[in-house]
Amino acid sequence: MTPNILTIAGSDPSGGAGIQADLKTFSALGGYGMSVLTALTAQATTGVTGVFPVPAEFVRAQLDTLLSDAKVDAVKIGMLGDTDVINAVASAIDDHGLHNVVLDPVMVAKSGDRLLAVEAIAAVRDQLVPRADLITPNLPESAELLGEDEVHDLPAMRAQAGRLLDIGAKRVLLKGGHLAGESSTDLLAEPGSSPQAFSAERLPTKNTHGTGCTLSSAIAALRPQRRDFYEAVREAKDYLTEALRYADDLNAGRGKGPVHH
Numbered sequence: 001m002t003p004n005i006l007t008i009a010g011s012d013p014s015g016g017a018g019i020q021a022d023l024k025t026f027s028a029l030g031g032y033g034m035s036v037l038t039a040l041t042a043q044a045t046t047g048v049t050g051v052f053p054v055p056a057e058f059v060r061a062q063l064d065t066l067l068s069d070a071k072v073d074a075v076k077i078g079m080l081g082d083t084d085v086i087n088a089v090a091s092a093i094d095d096h097g098l099h100n101v102v103l104d105p106v107m108v109a110k111s112g113d114r115l116l117a118v119e120a121i122a123a124v125r126d127q128l129v130p131r132a133d134l135i136t137p138n139l140p141e142s143a144e145l146l147g148e149d150e151v152h153d154l155p156a157m158r159a160q161a162g163r164l165l166d167i168g169a170k171r172v173l174l175k176g177g178h179l180a181g182e183s184s185t186d187l188l189a190e191p192g193s194s195p196q197a198f199s200a201e202r203l204p205t206k207n208t209h210g211t212g213c214t215l216s217s218a219i220a221a222l223r224p225q226r227r228d229f230y231e232a233v234r235e236a237k238d239y240l241t242e243a244l245r246y247a248d249d250l251n252a253g254r255g256k257g258p259v260h261h
């Protein structure tokens, strides 16, 4: 049976990030995509010019209506915007017993535009990190969640992944794409075992918009179809590498374009 995969995230009209990237990824990886919108953005490959938030009550109404009808097999959470929306999503996870929840703690777009209010970071840490089955921070997001400096090497990444478990994360995929080097290494950490490293070649691609959205969505789509998170993450990384390899074939605008689904 085709698994139902839900994204709770913001819209990107350029189709490279947000719910548009999530739905393309779900379809490409054998899932049936569903979406609850948290915000509209006015956005192109050149950046974000505006954000129009969906009120928290209406985020909750979308979730309640959908989940009273459909069973979802995995959830990806992306851009949330503010504390009220975070609280609404956290209580919906409990009330509907959502499982296979992958949280991408989106804070700032590559263009530099903020997608999460600074004062909402604590709510992500306290309300969502412990409820998610996997969190997928990059290094700046990990530092923000922990209130620490950004780390710059693999040993420090291992230590920081451990501290994310200490604050209540059930599983962490700490993404090392911001480190210098010919390959890009991510660490999958779970309590009670040493972190597993996934390395991929670093491609000279110009178009990298939506990489984080794509990876977390690929993991959510694959998790119900694979034995465990390790297998889902391994294949999701391969999917992202191929999406990056062909990204420069796209002509979605003048700025940093999207990866190729």
Ligand code: PLP
Residues within 6 Å of the ligand: 009, 010, 011, 012, 017, 018, 019, 041, 043, 078, 079, 106, 108, 109, 110, 111, 115, 208, 209, 210, 211, 212, 213
């Ligand atoms: N727009 C939306 C709606 C997003 O959810 C995200 C990332 O999660 C972005 C933009 C940023 O994408 P990137 O930083 O890959 O350019």
